[in-house]
Amino acid sequence: MYRVLLAEDEILVRLGLKNSIDWKRFDMQVIADVANGAEAWSVYEKLEPEIVITDLKMPIMGGMELITKIRAVNPHTQLVILTCIEEFALARKAMSLGVSDYIVKHSVSTEELEQVLSKLHAELSVSSVKPPVPEADAGIMKENLLKDYLFLHRFTPEQFALKAEEMNMSLSPRHIVACAMDIDQFEQLREKFKDDKGQLIRVSLLNVLNEVIKVYGHCEAFHDNESRYILLFSSPDSISEKEIEESMLRMLGHIRKVMRTYFNVIVSFGISSKQSGFQHLKQQYKECVEAIEQSFAGGTGNNYLWASRDDEGNSREMEERLLRLPDLWEKLSVGFQADFSDQIQHFIANRHYRTKLEAQKAFMQWLHSPVLSLRLTGEEMTALCSSYAYRLAQAKTLHAMIELYGDFVKDLTGKITIRKRTSGPVTQALRFIESRHAEDISLQQVAETVSMNANYFSTLFKKEMDVNFIDYVLQFRVEKAKELFLHSNLKSYEIGERVGFVNYSHFSRVFKKYSGLSPREFRKQWGAESIEDVQHEDL
Numbered sequence: 001m002y003r004v005l006l007a008e009d010e011i012l013v014r015l016g017l018k019n020s021i022d023w024k025r026f027d028m029q030v031i032a033d034v035a036n037g038a039e040a041w042s043v044y045e046k047l048e049p050e051i052v053i054t055d056l057k058m059p060i061m062g063g064m065e066l067i068t069k070i071r072a073v074n075p076h077t078q079l080v081i082l083t084c085i086e087e088f089a090l091a092r093k094a095m096s097l098g099v100s101d102y103i104v105k106h107s108v109s110t111e112e113l114e115q116v117l118s119k120l121h122a123e124l125s126v127s128s129v130k131p132p133v134p135e136a137d138a139g140i141m142k143e144n145l146l147k148d149y150l151f152l153h154r155f156t157p158e159q160f161a162l163k164a165e166e167m168n169m170s171l172s173p174r175h176i177v178a179c180a181m182d183i184d185q186f187e188q189l190r191e192k193f194k195d196d197k198g199q200l201i202r203v204s205l206l207n208v209l210n211e212v213i214k215v216y217g218h219c220e221a222f223h224d225n226e227s228r229y230i231l232l233f234s235s236p237d238s239i240s241e242k243e244i245e246e247s248m249l250r251m252l253g254h255i256r257k258v259m260r261t262y263f264n265v266i267v268s269f270g271i272s273s274k275q276s277g278f279q280h281l282k283q284q285y286k287e288c289v290e291a292i293e294q295s296f297a298g299g300t301g302n303n304y305l306w307a308s309r310d311d312e313g314n315s316r317e318m319e320e321r322l323l324r325l326p327d328l329w330e331k332l333s334v335g336f337q338a339d340f341s342d343q344i345q346h347f348i349a350n351r352h353y354r355t356k357l358e359a360q361k362a363f364m365q366w367l368h369s370p371v372l373s374l375r376l377t378g379e380e381m382t383a384l385c386s387s388y389a390y391r392l393a394q395a396k397t398l399h400a401m402i403e404l405y406g407d408f409v410k411d412l413t414g415k416i417t418i419r420k421r422t423s424g425p426v427t428q429a430l431r432f433i434e435s436r437h438a439e440d441i442s443l444q445q446v447a448e449t450v451s452m453n454a455n456y457f458s459t460l461f462k463k464e465m466d467v468n469f470i471d472y473v474l475q476f477r478v479e480k481a482k483e484l485f486l487h488s489n490l491k492s493y494e495i496g497e498r499v500g501f502v503n504y505s506h507f508s509r510v511f512k513k514y515s516g517l518s519p520r521e522f523r524k525q526w527g528a529e530s531i532e533d534v535q536h537e538d539l
Helices: 011-020 037-047 063-073 085-095 110-126 135-150 157-166 186-193 199-216 241-263 278-292 294-298 312-323 325-329 334-349 356-373 379-394 398-417 424-436 443-449 454-465 469-487 492-498 504-515 519-526 531-537
Strands: 002-007 028-034 051-055 078-083 101-104 177-183 219-225 228-233 267-271 303-305
Touching: 002 011, 002 037, 002 110, 011 028, 011 110, 028 037, 037 051, 037 063, 051 063, 063 078, 078 110, 101 110, 110 135, 135 157, 135 219, 135 278, 157 278, 177 241, 177 278, 186 199, 199 219, 199 228, 199 241, 228 241, 228 278, 241 267, 267 278, 267 294, 278 294, 278 303, 294 303, 312 325, 312 334, 312 398, 325 334, 325 398, 334 356, 356 379, 356 398, 356 469, 379 398, 379 504, 424 443, 424 454, 424 469, 443 454, 443 469, 454 469, 469 492, 469 504, 469 519, 492 504, 492 519, 504 519
Parallel strands: 002 028, 002 051, 051 078, 078 101, 267 303
Antiparallel strands: 177 228, 177 267, 219 228
């Protein structure tokens, strides 16, 4: 029976974990539950349990220090971290130390806990002498072995070869090719399966993949992340290079056809170099993942070779499409068109269109740039940008992003066309707000600037801008903040100060009110999140 140590300073969480699970069902027993890392380390030194489930933030000794000490003496102990949503930056660091899984406190269900324990049981079973296991469990064990070798570096190539042989893994060390399979329109597939967590999809797709690859032999498949699966294809020495390539391409074509027939999805494949020996698997995994990234600019439904990742023909076609984007603004603003054209040139020169993350950030900037340049601040505009931002985040290809941006400009054109021109006083007020938005400006101050009675100016402003003065100023500040988030590496509190908010908490509340996301959430979605942002989010 596998022994479990629980370390958690919140007594209700600790007791909830201990008492809500039928541990015997997973061949496990809780041998101790403690309130801090120091106590946990003392228990670990004496009893050396196979599983440690620990919180990250505890008194006396935290979870990170405990994990580091355990890893220093035993690389095989199964570690699971308990974390809160706001601790994910720390959780990512913990995962680099070979943590098996994480559990989000206060929101995890019993079903999710049992899934984690089932996975731990399977991983521990790999190194234990056990009676024959069902085929489904054997599949989990093979997948865990591959992931332990590729990602957690738990075995040498020689150890991996021995374990693969013990588990009857259908993989030869000769002529190995790694293939990354990515599923287009994965969200629609998840909706079709009504499977928010993706477990049903994962099992179904792996079952189908395994049925297909059985026909060809010398191949293993495992789930990598959400929409991506990895195939490891190998061949005996007795066939020629040409036969190896033809057999692999037949298999990929077969898989593509089956996926379209049974799941109505299009799949793309990234194909690594061909190598012999398990010592090259980690590099081949990186190669096939890099190769599949070409589908972002090249389109889905194709095979992409790592060796030909610099496809100049495809690059020229995409560059030409991008260069035509500024033409969309010709009828709306010649000035903005020229500025946008410069941004496109810079984007192309740096080849940012090849990387999904860089392209997403750029298109997000291009959504928000006209808001300030064309004085389009308002609830309707905020809603429009938010809608297209969400759709951009879901887009899997550059082609889809370009199409979405074209639709965005068309929608914007319609709104600008029906919008009335502002009067002289309101235009003057808008310029004043733009130049002094970071200062403590008031309705009375702006009314005096345009030589009008405050009440009359307030009514005129609301009539022409369809938003009251205070809301307009706050929305303008939020849009300026978004611009800084997208164009700078300033901390969130620094951005708040630059756009006129003295208090960070006030800035965070206003930002979320008008954008639908907190500053941290916005930066996490479209840029790099910093530790300082995490700390200030908790204020």
